[in-house]
Amino acid sequence: MREILEAIGKAIVEGEEEETRRLVEEALQGGVDPRKILEDAMMPAMEDIGERFSRGEAFIPELIVAAEAMQRGMEALKPRLAEGERGRGLVVLGTVQGDIHSIGKNLVRMCLEGAGFEVVDIGEDVKTERFVEAYREHRPDILGLSALLSSTMQRIPEVIEAVRAEDSGALIMVGGAPVTQEFADRSGADGYAPNAFEAARKAKELLG
Numbered sequence: 001m002r003e004i005l006e007a008i009g010k011a012i013v014e015g016e017e018e019e020t021r022r023l024v025e026e027a028l029q030g031g032v033d034p035r036k037i038l039e040d041a042m043m044p045a046m047e048d049i050g051e052r053f054s055r056g057e058a059f060i061p062e063l064i065v066a067a068e069a070m071q072r073g074m075e076a077l078k079p080r081l082a083e084g085e086r087g088r089g090l091v092v093l094g095t096v097q098g099d100i101h102s103i104g105k106n107l108v109r110m111c112l113e114g115a116g117f118e119v120v121d122i123g124e125d126v127k128t129e130r131f132v133e134a135y136r137e138h139r140p141d142i143l144g145l146s147a148l149l150s151s152t153m154q155r156i157p158e159v160i161e162a163v164r165a166e167d168s169g170a171l172i173m174v175g176g177a178p179v180t181q182e183f184a185d186r187s188g189a190d191g192y193a194p195n196a197f198e199a200a201r202k203a204k205e206l207l208g
């Protein structure tokens with residue numbers, strides 16, 4: 001099993017989209033737990049490419065192709081993560097303004113769907129007013145905000161304040177690599193989770 005997980009990580013880092021998808025399917029067929037594929041192969045690969053980028057050893061084009069390979073692998077995982085019960089509640093999910101990172105949000109969506117939530121994904125680079133509009137339109141049980149940059153995470157308290165002006169009882173969950181429990185608390189969020197699996201657990205907990 002270690003070989004195939006390593007091969008998946010390598011395919012992502014090298015941006016091999018088709019190979020990533022094929023290997024993820026092969027691992028699933030071989031009985032490897034989808035959560036293990038995500039946590040032990042796919043996520044570490046994204047961290048690896050991120051660290052190389054920080055050290056100046058990888059550049060934006062490499063980040064983009066790795067992200068595309070990651071997304072392709074996620075397509076193969078989706079049916080397995082999304083199977084299960086339905087009707088737990090509605091979540092509106094988006095990445096804040098100025099931030100185009102989508103992978104983490106998409107994974108949170110898949111895990112929430114897998115846990116039985118209906119998810120309206122309003123995309124990336126979502127303006128604060130658009131969050132308020134989407135809240136008004138869908139009246140979700142939970143609003144989820146994602147931010148991957150230390151600059152854009154500053155939008156989180158702004159969105160929370162604007163949405164609470166619309167509905168003081170709105171339940172809001174936040175996450176993304178730079179976001180911490182402490183930041184979430186300071187921003188007035190109801191919930192924080194460090195990864196997609198915990199996000200689904202937290203959402204269930206928030207709705208009792």
Ligand code: B12
Nearest residue numbers: 050099100101102103104144146149150175176177195196
């Ligand atoms: C892929 C990537 C990109 C891709 C994104 C493609 C895409 N479609 O998403 C591209 C190339 C576009 C990109 C661009 C940039 N990036 Co970038 N990127 C990354 C990288 C390598 C991986 C991110 C990722 O997908 N991780 C994998 C997923 C699974 O993890 P995740 O996103 O953290 O999500 C999990 C949790 O955080 C949580 N979660 C996420 N959202 C939510 C929401 C809720 C409600 C909850 C509960 C939980 C939750 O659950 C998720 C799943 O488990 C990271 C490095 C890293 N280590 O994070 C840098 C990184 C985030 N990027 C960085 C930077 C600087 C940039 C750029 C500014 C680069 C530039 N000079 O142009 C631009 C900014 C573009 C913009 N305006 O948004 C920095 C951010 C530094 C900082 N702290 O601000 C990082 C950390 C790289 C680095 N080490 O310097 N990037």
